Amino acid sequence: xxxxxxxxxxxxxxxxxxxxxxxxxxxxxxxxxxARLFFTLAxxxxxxxxxxxxxEKVWDGAFVSDETIAQRIKLLRQALGDSARxxxxxxxxxxxxxxxxxxxxxxxxxxxKPQFLALGAVLGALFLGxxxxxxxxxxxxxxxxxxxxxxxxxxxxxxxxxxxxxHRPDDVDAAIDLYRRALAMWPEDGRVQVGLSFALSTRxxxxxxxxxxxxxxxxxxxxAVAVSAQNGLSWHALGYALDAxxxxxxxxxxxxxxxxxxxxxxxxxxxxxxxxxxxxxxYEALKLQVTVLGGTDQLRYGDLQIAExxxxxxxxxxxxxxxxxxxxxxxxxxxxxxGAIISALRQHKTEEAERLYQTLAPDMLKTxxxxxxxxxxxxxxxxxxxAKEIFAGSDKLMHAAIASMLGDGSVPVQLSxxxxxxxxxxxxxxxxxxxARGEVAAAINTLGQAVDLGWxxxxxxxxxxxxxxxxxNAAFLAIRQRIAEDTAFQRELLKSDExxxxxxxxxx
Numbered sequence: 001x002x003x004x005x006x007x008x009x010x011x012x013x014x015x016x017x018x019x020x021x022x023x024x025x026x027x028x029x030x031x032x033x034x035a036r037l038f039f040t041l042a043x044x045x046x047x048x049x050x051x052x053x054x055x056e057k058v059w060d061g062a063f064v065s066d067e068t069i070a071q072r073i074k075l076l077r078q079a080l081g082d083s084a085r086x087x088x089x090x091x092x093x094x095x096x097x098x099x100x101x102x103x104x105x106x107x108x109x110x111x112x113k114p115q116f117l118a119l120g121a122v123l124g125a126l127f128l129g130x131x132x133x134x135x136x137x138x139x140x141x142x143x144x145x146x147x148x149x150x151x152x153x154x155x156x157x158x159x160x161x162x163x164x165x166x167h168r169p170d171d172v173d174a175a176i177d178l179y180r181r182a183l184a185m186w187p188e189d190g191r192v193q194v195g196l197s198f199a200l201s202t203r204x205x206x207x208x209x210x211x212x213x214x215x216x217x218x219x220x221x222x223x224a225v226a227v228s229a230q231n232g233l234s235w236h237a238l239g240y241a242l243d244a245x246x247x248x249x250x251x252x253x254x255x256x257x258x259x260x261x262x263x264x265x266x267x268x269x270x271x272x273x274x275x276x277x278x279x280x281x282x283y284e285a286l287k288l289q290v291t292v293l294g295g296t297d298q299l300r301y302g303d304l305q306i307a308e309x310x311x312x313x314x315x316x317x318x319x320x321x322x323x324x325x326x327x328x329x330x331x332x333x334x335x336x337x338x339g340a341i342i343s344a345l346r347q348h349k350t351e352e353a354e355r356l357y358q359t360l361a362p363d364m365l366k367t368x369x370x371x372x373x374x375x376x377x378x379x380x381x382x383x384x385x386x387a388k389e390i391f392a393g394s395d396k397l398m399h400a401a402i403a404s405m406l407g408d409g410s411v412p413v414q415l416s417x418x419x420x421x422x423x424x425x426x427x428x429x430x431x432x433x434x435x436a437r438g439e440v441a442a443a444i445n446t447l448g449q450a451v452d453l454g455w456x457x458x459x460x461x462x463x464x465x466x467x468x469x470x471x472x473n474a475a476f477l478a479i480r481q482r483i484a485e486d487t488a489f490q491r492e493l494l495k496s497d498e499x500x501x502x503x504x505x506x507x508x
Contacts, residue, residue: 007042009101010088012080014042031363033058033170034076038100041090046102048093065180068173071208073098075169078393079366156182157195164199167333169207169363175199190224190231197221197237204244206334209368209394214244232262239271246423248275248453266292266299274305278424280454280486282309283493290503300330304339310504311343312456313491318506319343334364338373345380346459353377368394380463397429401466404436424455435466443467444475451482458483 005017013022016039021028030038040057041049054069055061073090076082082089091099156178163175179196186192197220204213221238228234239254255272258265269292276285289306293299307323310316323343326336337356344353354377357365364370371394378387384402391399400413415430427450434443443466458480461467470476494500495508 007045009042009045012089014039016042028079029362030076030079031170031361031366033363034072034079034366037072037076041098041100045100048091048097048099050097054097065177068177069098071173075366153182153186153189153192157191160195160199164202167202167206167335168361169367172199172203172207176203190227190234193220193224194231194233194237197224197241201237201240201244205240206369207367211245214241217241217244230261232258232260232265232268234258235261236265236268236271239268243271243275246421246426248278248422248424251275252279270299270302270305274301277305277309277312278454280424280456280490282313282456282487282490283497285309286494286504287497287500290500300333301326301335303329304336306504307343308339310506311346313487313494315504315506316347318504321505332359332361332364334360334367334369338369341373341377345376345463346457348380348462350377350381353380371395372398376463379465382465384465395429397433401429401432401436401464404433405465422453424450424453427453428455428457428460432464432466435470440470440473444470444473444479447476447479451479451486456483456487458487 005015007014007016011023012028015021019035019039021030021038036058037054040054044053049057051066051069058072073092074084077084077087077090080089084090084092087101089101091101093099160175160178160182163171163178176196176199179192179199182189182192183196197217200213200217200220204210204217218238218241221234221241224231224234225238235254235258239251239258242251242254252272252275255268255275258268259272262268269288273285273288273292276282276288286306286309289302289309293302303322303326307319307326310319310322323340327340330336337360341353341356344350344356357373357377360370365374371390375387375390375395375398378384378390379398379402384406388399388402388406388408391402396413413433415433427446431443431446431450434440434446461480467476494506501508
């Protein structure tokens with residue numbers, strides 16, 4: 001007798017009653033929203049679920065855009081190890097929605113009856129903001145509907161900002177949805193353009209890693225700057241969008257200009273300080289960061305950025321104090337916990353890195369950034385096969401490097417970053433690929449480019465296996481010597497500033 005609520009989809013055993021998904025005896029865990037999406041698809045299968053149905057069942061009737069649904073489907077596929085091009089579990093049915101692949105390929109797809117199709121169309125219109133009076137079929141603009149409910153632009157933007165503040169994946173998506181609704185209704189409102197730009201950049205840097213988000217953010221920010229070139233917040237948004245694309249110098253210029261236009265925008269100055277550190281200019285970075293600390297509003301990443309600079313300068317104890325403060329004030333934050341993980345790996349504390357990783361929420365672990373952190377831990381542990389599998393979906397360069405080292409053949413990957421990308425870490429990662437392929441001269445040349453752009457994290461050489469054969473290479477040793485000399489120079493600059501040393505809590 002078949003168990004109630006149990007269905008099989010490929011090698012998935014789905015229990016819709018107890019909300020469990022098992023594959024080959026192992027439980028598959030999802031974040032809350034992704035789980036709701038999966039079980040909604042399971043309940044509707046073999047029929048596809050429309051956008052209206054998903055909005056109703058997964059998002060409790062709240063408005064969600066097609067883009068948000070697509071992003072959530074992407075996260076679900078990642079959790080299942082599925083592919084949109086060759087789907088094993090989740091199919092896209094053009095014009096109808098998404099479907100969990102039926103239990104049997106012979107399952108007959110029953111077309112929805114006309115009355116249900118009509119209902120779906122009406123629901124879809126409701127969720128897209130085109131609400132209709134059923135009897136008269138007269139379109140009512142969503143702006144009028146919201147006005148009748150007492151909702152104005154300020155209220156919508158305030159709620160979007162609340163969602164965005166937490167940097168949680170689901171909340172970031174919700175903020176973007178609200179900003180998009182606001183933009184549709186108030187397209188000339190600069191606050192909406194800037195708000196959506198910030199939200200998209202946040203998703204690009206903290207959640208998805210998608211370049212398309214950063215490019216759209218830049219377009220919105222430039223539109224806001226064009227309207228009011230003296231608006232510091234617009235320049236801040238532009239800096240963030242450029243930052244998300246790895247365009248360090250352009251982003252730094254925009255952040256500093258934002259701070260000049262609005263000296264109260266301490267967050268813009270803090271971001272500029274971060275990029276100064278990325279350029280290897282640690283003394284300037286620390287001086288600017290300390291200058292903007294201590295206001296009534298806590299800078300989210302200021303303490304972390306100070307800790308990172310001190311770590312790279314060799315002030316481990318002072319760095320630990322600043323990092324502990326950041327973790328205490330922002331528990332569960334992916335970026336801050338990620339910084340603590342990297343610091344632990346620099347000190348060869350892989351068990352501590354693993355412990356910190358396990359403190360993150362499940363929805364954080366499944367993001368691209370979360371997966372890259374796990375891959376970095378596995379790489380430092382020497383678990384190359386595990387690292388390769390993790391990086392396959394989160395970091396193409398590291399995946400290619402490990403595949404080459406394991407002799408799995410050359411994985412196609414685009415090297416040579418565009419001229420606009422001046423992020424030094426990009427060049428370090430490319431050097432890893434080249435070294436793994438045995439292209440020593442090219443690897444050393446690319447490492448030199450990374451150092452030219454400010455890369456100073458010499459401890460990373462011990463966290464990856466790709467440069468082990470270069471330990472006696474004169475050119476490689478010269479690069480390491482240059483890193484040491486440049487870092488020592490920054491230490492001397494810092495030591496000459498007694499007031500800054502005291503503010504940072506450094507005693508020598």
